[in-house]
Amino acid sequence: MALDPRLRIESLRRMLRIRRFEDAVAKAVRAGEIPGACHSSAGQEAAIVGACMALAAEDYVTGTHRSHGHPIGKGAALGPLMAELMGKAEGICGGRGGSMHLADVSVGIVGESAIVGGGIPIATGAALSAQVLGNGRVSLCFFGDGATNQGTFHESLNMAAIWRLPAVYVCENNRYAATTPLALSHAVPGVATRAQAYGIPAESVDGQDLDAVHAAVERAVARARAGEGPGLVEALTYRYDEHAVNLLIPAQYRSPEEIAAWRERDPLAIYRARLLAEGVLDAAAADAIEAEVAAEVKEALAFARAGAEPAPATVFDHLYANPVGPAPELR
Numbered sequence: 001m002a003l004d005p006r007l008r009i010e011s012l013r014r015m016l017r018i019r020r021f022e023d024a025v026a027k028a029v030r031a032g033e034i035p036g037a038c039h040s041s042a043g044q045e046a047a048i049v050g051a052c053m054a055l056a057a058e059d060y061v062t063g064t065h066r067s068h069g070h071p072i073g074k075g076a077a078l079g080p081l082m083a084e085l086m087g088k089a090e091g092i093c094g095g096r097g098g099s100m101h102l103a104d105v106s107v108g109i110v111g112e113s114a115i116v117g118g119g120i121p122i123a124t125g126a127a128l129s130a131q132v133l134g135n136g137r138v139s140l141c142f143f144g145d146g147a148t149n150q151g152t153f154h155e156s157l158n159m160a161a162i163w164r165l166p167a168v169y170v171c172e173n174n175r176y177a178a179t180t181p182l183a184l185s186h187a188v189p190g191v192a193t194r195a196q197a198y199g200i201p202a203e204s205v206d207g208q209d210l211d212a213v214h215a216a217v218e219r220a221v222a223r224a225r226a227g228e229g230p231g232l233v234e235a236l237t238y239r240y241d242e243h244a245v246n247l248l249i250p251a252q253y254r255s256p257e258e259i260a261a262w263r264e265r266d267p268l269a270i271y272r273a274r275l276l277a278e279g280v281l282d283a284a285a286a287d288a289i290e291a292e293v294a295a296e297v298k299e300a301l302a303f304a305r306a307g308a309e310p311a312p313a314t315v316f317d318h319l320y321a322n323p324v325g326p327a328p329e330l331r
Helices: 005-030 045-052 069-074 078-085 119-133 145-149 151-163 192-198 210-225 256-263 267-277 283-305
Strands: 060-063 109-112 139-144 167-173 202-206 231-236
Touching: 005 045, 005 069, 005 078, 005 210, 005 267, 005 283, 045 069, 045 139, 045 167, 045 210, 045 231, 045 267, 060 069, 060 119, 069 078, 069 109, 078 283, 109 119, 119 139, 119 151, 119 167, 139 145, 145 151, 145 167, 151 167, 151 192, 167 210, 192 202, 192 231, 202 210, 210 231, 210 267, 267 283
Parallel strands: 060 109, 060 139, 139 167, 167 231, 202 231
Antiparallel strands: none
């Protein structure tokens, strides 16, 4: 079922929030405000938001090392996300997760992992818990094309198929595992065909088209929620930035012409133009949303910059057990 006009406008807003957030993160990384390297999802917004808009608020989501967009696509607040990237106590994980290990259970994000394919068994486990508890929830897992060469992908799909788990696997196929092109790492082109080995329904769709992604994921979610087992959607998309901001790439592996061609298919421009053409909103309203999102990202930066560094005494908080124990008394 197509999104109603209100949710279509919200979809555009969430895509804009991801893009402007990623732009701000890239600047903060280069300025030294965010340590290490960060993986931008700019260019992949339609795949993320299209999938998330097919979910209920209580449904589970796991993500990847390219993880900022997933909580935003599910509706997370930007301030605590930015604070987390800056390592502040006000971050959604108390400054402990950083860029690649975000979790925001308030919007169903149960975890994201720097380990390639690491979120796939977590999402499968969340689907198993939903089945056992009978709570009607669906577990959606985002992963990249590189993750489909990991054992966790095949093991998880096999288990989900055998037990008919309410899991939906969404591959953000951006054609490169870091710098390795898909053609050099996959004997069979595409990812959707791999689901056939496990009897799992799969679709491959244009990942720059939010409506196409939403429709495919919505079909998979409906089957999963009805007890018909897992589904897989391959969203053919593209990342505009390097594998990671602030990470040295040793060789030219993408041509300027390739990048330019994909930038011509910017998912934000495509969706804005579609909403204008269909009369869902006018140019003034679209510009107002742009301005509102810019202000929201500015506020998120201010919130994060004003945050506190985590107190050293809290280093063992949130662990199952303190591995050191109380300090011995001095005599």
